[in-house]
Amino acid sequence: MILFSDKNNSPYSISNPSQFLSQRAIDRRNLQSISIDSSDLPVNPSYVQGVMNTGAQILNTSKWFNAVIIQTANPSVLAAINHLSYVVSTTTVGRIAAPSDKDPKFEREQLMTKSALRTAQTTSNNSLSYGFGYDQVNMLGLTQLHNAGYTGTGVLIAVLDAGFLDAPLMTCFNHLFSNNQIKYTWDFVDNETDVYDDHYHGAAVLSCIAAYVPDTLIGTAPDADFILLRSEDANSEYIIEEYNWSVAAEFADSAGADIINSSLGYTRFDDSTQNHFYADMNGDLTPVTIAADLAAKKGIIVINSAGNDGASSWNYIIAPADADSILSIGAVDQSGNYANFSSNGPTADGRVKPDVAAVGQGTWLYSPYSSNQAVQGNGTSFSSPVMAGAVACLRQAWPQKGNMDIIRVVKRSASQFSNPDTLLGYGIPNFSLANSFLDLEEYTIPSNIILHAFPNPWQGNNPLTILYFASGGATKATMKIFDLTGRLTYENNFNVINGAYNQLQLTPELSNGCYIIEISDEISVNSIKLIRL
Numbered sequence: 001m002i003l004f005s006d007k008n009n010s011p012y013s014i015s016n017p018s019q020f021l022s023q024r025a026i027d028r029r030n031l032q033s034i035s036i037d038s039s040d041l042p043v044n045p046s047y048v049q050g051v052m053n054t055g056a057q058i059l060n061t062s063k064w065f066n067a068v069i070i071q072t073a074n075p076s077v078l079a080a081i082n083h084l085s086y087v088v089s090t091t092t093v094g095r096i097a098a099p100s101d102k103d104p105k106f107e108r109e110q111l112m113t114k115s116a117l118r119t120a121q122t123t124s125n126n127s128l129s130y131g132f133g134y135d136q137v138n139m140l141g142l143t144q145l146h147n148a149g150y151t152g153t154g155v156l157i158a159v160l161d162a163g164f165l166d167a168p169l170m171t172c173f174n175h176l177f178s179n180n181q182i183k184y185t186w187d188f189v190d191n192e193t194d195v196y197d198d199h200y201h202g203a204a205v206l207s208c209i210a211a212y213v214p215d216t217l218i219g220t221a222p223d224a225d226f227i228l229l230r231s232e233d234a235n236s237e238y239i240i241e242e243y244n245w246s247v248a249a250e251f252a253d254s255a256g257a258d259i260i261n262s263s264l265g266y267t268r269f270d271d272s273t274q275n276h277f278y279a280d281m282n283g284d285l286t287p288v289t290i291a292a293d294l295a296a297k298k299g300i301i302v303i304n305s306a307g308n309d310g311a312s313s314w315n316y317i318i319a320p321a322d323a324d325s326i327l328s329i330g331a332v333d334q335s336g337n338y339a340n341f342s343s344n345g346p347t348a349d350g351r352v353k354p355d356v357a358a359v360g361q362g363t364w365l366y367s368p369y370s371s372n373q374a375v376q377g378n379g380t381s382f383s384s385p386v387m388a389g390a391v392a393c394l395r396q397a398w399p400q401k402g403n404m405d406i407i408r409v410v411k412r413s414a415s416q417f418s419n420p421d422t423l424l425g426y427g428i429p430n431f432s433l434a435n436s437f438l439d440l441e442e443y444t445i446p447s448n449i450i451l452h453a454f455p456n457p458w459q460g461n462n463p464l465t466i467l468y469f470a471s472g473g474a475t476k477a478t479m480k481i482f483d484l485t486g487r488l489t490y491e492n493n494f495n496v497i498n499g500a501y502n503q504l505q506l507t508p509e510l511s512n513g514c515y516i517i518e519i520s521d522e523i524s525v526n527s528i529k530l531i532r533l
Contacts, residue, residue: 001243002051002081003067003088010044024156024256025298032299032402039064039294047086054080060188060247064294065287069093069243093274094240105162105234106201109308109379131216132374135334136359136386141413141430142220144507145393147461152209152221152392154399156183158252159385160245160262161205162232163187163198166368170203172211176226181210184255187230188244195230200368201381202228205263207366208382209389217364217374220389227252232264239274239287242266242319246291253298258395260295261388262304263381265318278316282348286319296325301395301403303388305380306330306354307343310423317343317353327391327407328353330424331360331383336415338423342380345422355407356414357424358383358390390431398438409434433505436465440503451519451526459533466504466517470496474521481508481530482516489515496521 012019017026017036029036043061048068052058055077056070071094072078081087127147130137137143164185167173176182185195195202212222229251231244245264252260266288268275280286283293295302306328307318321328321343331342339361345353360383362376394406411417413434416427440454452467468477474496481490490508510532518527 001065001067001069001091001093001240003065003091004043004047005086005088007038007041007044007066009046010041012041014038014041021254022256025254028256028258028299031400034297034299040298043068044086047084050084050086051081054084056081059191060244062243062247062250064246064250064291065243067243069240069247093243094238105232105237106379106381109201109377109381128218129214130218131213132364133211133217133219136363137218137220139332139334139336139359139428140220140386140390141432142390142393144432144461144463145390145397145435148397150393150397152224152389153396155221155224155259155392155395156227156255156257157209157221157224157259157261157388157392158227158229158248158255158257159202159206159209160229160231160248160252160260160264161199161202162234162264163200163230164195164202164206164228165198165200167196167203167206167228170207170366170368171372172207172213172217172366175212175222176210181223181225182228183225184227184251185229186248186251188248188251189230189233195228198230199232199234201232201234201263202230204365204367204377205261205381205385208363208385209261209392211366211374213374217366220386221392224389224392227255227257237266237269238271239266239269242286242288242291245288245320246294249291249295249300249302253295253300257300259301259303259388259392261385262292262302262320263379263384265305265307265321267307267309267314267318276319278314279348281316281319281322283322283324283351286322289320289323292320292323293325296323296403299403301391301406302326303384303391304328305384308341308379308381309343310339310341315344317345317347321353322347324351325404325407327355327387327410328425329360329380329384329387330354330357331378331380332357332424332428333361334359336428339378341378342383342423345425352420352425354425355411356387356426356429358386358428360384360386387429390429394431394434394438397435401438405438409437412437432463436463436505440465450524451517451528453517453528453530456528457531457533461507463505463507464530466506466519467501468496468504468519468526469501470498470521472498472523474498474523477502477519477521479504480518480520481510482518484514484516
């Protein structure tokens with residue numbers, strides 16, 4: 001890696017961002033009040049040319065690190081580069097020995113054959129026929145968003161991976177290619193557009209988001225658009241892949257991606273002098289973590305697998321899962337129980353990680369090796385895209401919100417938000433609840449209101465939110481819903497926090513009509529009218 005000193009005398013200008021950013025990328029920054037700065041400027045082309053003139057082969061350029069990655073076997077070329085006035089340093093980042101096969105990159109991520117599968121579920125109450133994938137969608141409270149029409153339409157997801165082998169031949173992706181949902185591809189390892197000839201992993205990851213085979217398997221955001229980027233060389237492990245990750249993220253940013261899903265991570269390398277240690281997992285040190293936080297700074301929602309080292313000697317999360325401005329995803333099984341391979345937190349500086357969790361043990365997916373049959377796989381590589389698709393649906397519902405607003409409500413909606421741990425972080429999110437949180441932020445509660453229902457009138461399949469202000473020492477309450485004949489149609493007991501609004505979310509089966517909601521506690525009884533359309 002050749003690090004440059006500056007971007008002086010560049011032909012590019014911050015005042016003319018359309019030279020180096022798509023309109024979509026500019027719009028994302030404007031929406032979130034993010035300034036365009038020098039990190040957005042491409043590397044000075046005259047500096048790149050100067051390095052090329054020494055005889056070096058340019059592999060990639062990184063505007064965020066203000067560097068180029070080169071390949072050379074000639075020491076005199078490197079010496080010439082070091083004599084250039086604008087070069088700060090040169091660092092070995094790539095292969096210096098034969099690749100190792102002792103610990104293949106995706107060894108712990110097992111794909112199970114169809115013989116291990118159970119019967120697909122029918123889900124007649126939902127707008128999509130999820131088949132085998134129902135549990136991993138429903139666990140996230142995502143069916144309500146899907147039923148409301150939020151399936152990722154218009155959201156651009158960049159998937160960074162090791163290759164997308166034979167994706168155009170997989171029937172689960174037929175809609176992606178026929179509807180032009182694949183917007184860009186690039187291979188940053190081999191410097192070519194073809195990402196479909198290398199490794200299966202990215203195709204399996206993509207299927208968790210984008211698969212669309214009704215009654216068999218539907219992913220979490222089948223209508224999203226995609227950028228498919230290969231940054232990982234699965235045959236070896238060197239720190240150059242962290243810089244490949246960065247230039248891929250830069251590409252995604254410039255193209256206007258809303259979300260990055262990365263089912264990749266880094267700790268130890270074939271060259272042990274490049275190894276990371278747990279102390280490095282502090283959110284500030286590794287190149288890939290720095291790049292992930294820079295992507296978040298540009299307004300992208302970055303989602304990364306926590307790692308599969310929970311049962312190994314490493315045990316902890318992997319970079320860039322330690323980044324402080326991204327969502328790092330742990331794994332649970334189909335029943336919501338911690339998967340013992342899922343990497344643990346906290347970060348080296350004591351922050352909660354992973355952030356949240358989704359199904360990563362027994363995740364339903366497609367593989368290019370599965371003969372167009374749904375199979376199950378294990379790994380946070382799969383819980384991450386399950387989560388990324390869910391986030392895409394929430395992003396579609398709230399395009400005006402910033403990336404950190406989305407991340408905040410996803411965490412807040414999670415099952416362990418009030419008591420996070422080192423295994424699942426804040427727990428399993430509920431995207432219906434996260435959507436309601438954003439609804440409430442846009443809605444002004446009338447002053448001096450003790451009991452409030454939102455929305456009212458209530459229609460469709462979205463949940464009903466009840467706000468109740470408890471006072472006078474109340475600790476417990478009962479909510480009842482009556483129809484106009486006085487018939488009790490719903491009842492629920494709950495604990496209350498005194499002196500604050502208590503929020504309840506429910507989806508009672510009520511026919512269209514007018515109802516009375518009554519909440520009674522040890523101090524008082526309050527009621528309001530609810531209209532169901």
